[in-house]
Amino acid sequence: MSTRLRRSALLFVLAVLAVAGSGCATAKVQPWDRDLMARETMRFAPSKIESGTDDHIYFSKEGSVGGLGVGGGGCGCN
Amino acid sequence: MQLAAPERGLAARRRIAAAACALIAAAVPTAAHSQEATGSWTLDTSILLYGEQDRTEIFEPVARISRLFSNGHRLSGQFAYDAITGASPTGALPSGQLQTTTTPSGNTVTIAAGAVPTNEFQDQRFALDGEWEAPLARTLKSTLGAHYSSETDYMSLGGSASASYEIMDRLTTLTAGMGYNADKVSPIGGTRTGLSDGTVAVQGLDNPKNVTSGMLGVSHILSRRWLVGLSGTLQAEDGYLTDPYKVVSLVDSTTLEVSGQLTEKRPDKRQRASLLFSSVYHLNEDVFYFSLRGYSDDWNVRSGTLDLRLRHELANGKYLQPHVRYYSQSQADFYVPGLIAGQALPAYASADYRIGPLRTGTLGLTYGFHVKGMPGTVSLRAEYLRQWLATPGGEGEGEGGGGDDDRAAGGGEVRAGPVTTATIDPASIQSNMPPLNIGSFLIGYTVNF
Numbered sequence: 001m002s003t004r005l006r007r008s009a010l011l012f013v014l015a016v017l018a019v020a021g022s023g024c025a026t027a028k029v030q031p032w033d034r035d036l037m038a039r040e041t042m043r044f045a046p047s048k049i050e051s052g053t054d055d056h057i058y059f060s061k062e063g064s065v066g067g068l069g070v071g072g073g074g075c076g077c078n
Numbered sequence: 079m080q081l082a083a084p085e086r087g088l089a090a091r092r093r094i095a096a097a098a099c100a101l102i103a104a105a106v107p108t109a110a111h112s113q114e115a116t117g118s119w120t121l122d123t124s125i126l127l128y129g130e131q132d133r134t135e136i137f138e139p140v141a142r143i144s145r146l147f148s149n150g151h152r153l154s155g156q157f158a159y160d161a162i163t164g165a166s167p168t169g170a171l172p173s174g175q176l177q178t179t180t181t182p183s184g185n186t187v188t189i190a191a192g193a194v195p196t197n198e199f200q201d202q203r204f205a206l207d208g209e210w211e212a213p214l215a216r217t218l219k220s221t222l223g224a225h226y227s228s229e230t231d232y233m234s235l236g237g238s239a240s241a242s243y244e245i246m247d248r249l250t251t252l253t254a255g256m257g258y259n260a261d262k263v264s265p266i267g268g269t270r271t272g273l274s275d276g277t278v279a280v281q282g283l284d285n286p287k288n289v290t291s292g293m294l295g296v297s298h299i300l301s302r303r304w305l306v307g308l309s310g311t312l313q314a315e316d317g318y319l320t321d322p323y324k325v326v327s328l329v330d331s332t333t334l335e336v337s338g339q340l341t342e343k344r345p346d347k348r349q350r351a352s353l354l355f356s357s358v359y360h361l362n363e364d365v366f367y368f369s370l371r372g373y374s375d376d377w378n379v380r381s382g383t384l385d386l387r388l389r390h391e392l393a394n395g396k397y398l399q400p401h402v403r404y405y406s407q408s409q410a411d412f413y414v415p416g417l418i419a420g421q422a423l424p425a426y427a428s429a430d431y432r433i434g435p436l437r438t439g440t441l442g443l444t445y446g447f448h449v450k451g452m453p454g455t456v457s458l459r460a461e462y463l464r465q466w467l468a469t470p471g472g473e474g475e476g477e478g479g480g481g482d483d484d485r486a487a488g489g490g491e492v493r494a495g496p497v498t499t500a501t502i503d504p505a506s507i508q509s510n511m512p513p514l515n516i517g518s519f520l521i522g523y524t525v526n527f
Contacts, residue, residue, distance in 0.1 A: 042365065044369070049156070053126055057518070058405070064352065064381040065350060065373075
């Protein structure tokens with residue numbers, strides 16, 4: 001693994017710890033306060049079909065990958 | 079006293095309401111978003127119309143159907159078909175004179191003076207995806223996925239597995255996943271040797287390309303309105319990573335005129351890493367989506383992506399959703415606009431703008447509504463994309479040249495070869511990538527039944 005990838009992995013672990021730890025610093029959200037969280041719109045990618053279409057477009061037109069999931073379809077991508 | 083009784087009654091009703099909400103919320107995993115009825119089917123369909131100015135056009139209908147069973151399991155299947163026609167840039171530079179080239183399928187093509195050389199093509203792609211979500215415990219869920227897609231010169235077969243675990247009173251969800259794709263590249267006209275004149279091609283060769291990916295993520299409910307997440311992915315690619323149809327122009331060192339071309343050649347390994355921060359914030363009625371992605375790989379491509387969406391609720395279930403996205407990447411080590419004829423060849427070279435100092439800007443707008451007398455939601459989305467290369471000496475300069483320490487540490491054949499000695503100063507020649515305008519229109523329909 002290259003130095004940059006190791007640095008990226010370390011940065012990621014630190015960031016995960018920061019986000020996970022932030023729960024201790026904020027007021028606890030009670031179960032009866034999760035009405036908004038139960039809505040379909042409160043997802044990072046509300047429509048799988050739309051986000052899949054976008055991933056495919058950008059994967060074939062740009063030099064980067066990476067998002068919320070793993071795997072998925074490769075293509076020849078002219 | 080007369081006032082106290084109603085207050086006590088109100089307080090009691092609030093407590094009962096809160097307890098009822100607590101029961102409902104406790105039964106719902108935060109990641110599972112349970113507005114759909116148990117045992118229900120969901121049909122999600124879309125048609126994509128995509129067009130690049132003077133280049134590729136795509137017609138893509140997609141259908142996804144999923145069923146949520148009473149035991150919490152969910153099965154999903156998706157079918158997609160792409161009809162792709164048009165022209166794709168070869169990577170060759172425009173010339174002041176007529177250019178005559180041979181296409182991969184053996185045809186001779188004449189390119190007008192000053193025109194960006196392109197290959198005409200048409201293809202069809204079929205893709206099948208399946209997914210199975212299974213709750214293993216109250217706070218633990220697994221997801222298995224499978225993928226198959228096929229087009230004339232490319233086949234992809236893959237699988238993925240991930241698990242999500244909720245902790246801290248289900249406010250935090252940890253996710254880990256792995257995926258593997260075993261793809262095959264079968265170039266039309268045969269596989270040509272990299273950095274050759276392309277006249278010799280090995281017929282009938284299926285070149286393997288394997289992709290292994292891993293993902294770790296955490297999401298956290300910060301408040302009643304705010305959900306944030308962080309996910310990191312590592313991906314290793316191994317095999318035939320060259321684009322079989324791209325070429326690199328040979329340029330005369332004194333006249334800077336195009337004198338010939340070679341097939342491109344890329345390394346057969348690539349390690350990629352990305353980090354994505356996402357946020358969803360519920361305003362009074364509207365929802366604001368924000369994501370920021372950083373990316374780096376050992377070809378020295380680094381990129382940043384900013385994505386903003388605002389779902390603005392209108393009356394009667396209608397909504398408008400503007401979308402803005404900006405993407406910026408540095409060029410790969412071996413990206414060159416062209417090579418000087420007669421000089422020593424580098425180990426790898428590609429003039430594909432997609433690994434050049436690329437920028438992409440996106441503006442979009444979605445309108446969602448219900449059709450009277452019909453269940454489900456219809457959405458219409460129009461987007462405009464513009465892609466361009468950073469001008470030499472401008473904003474993109476230097477982004478691709480850093481990381482000397484990493485080159486030494488990373489080793490490998492990517493950095494071998496005196497690429498710079500054979501590289502043309504991009505400022506001295508006409509770019510093979512004028513700004514590209516792209517339009518897309520997506521019609522979607524989602525219904526639960």
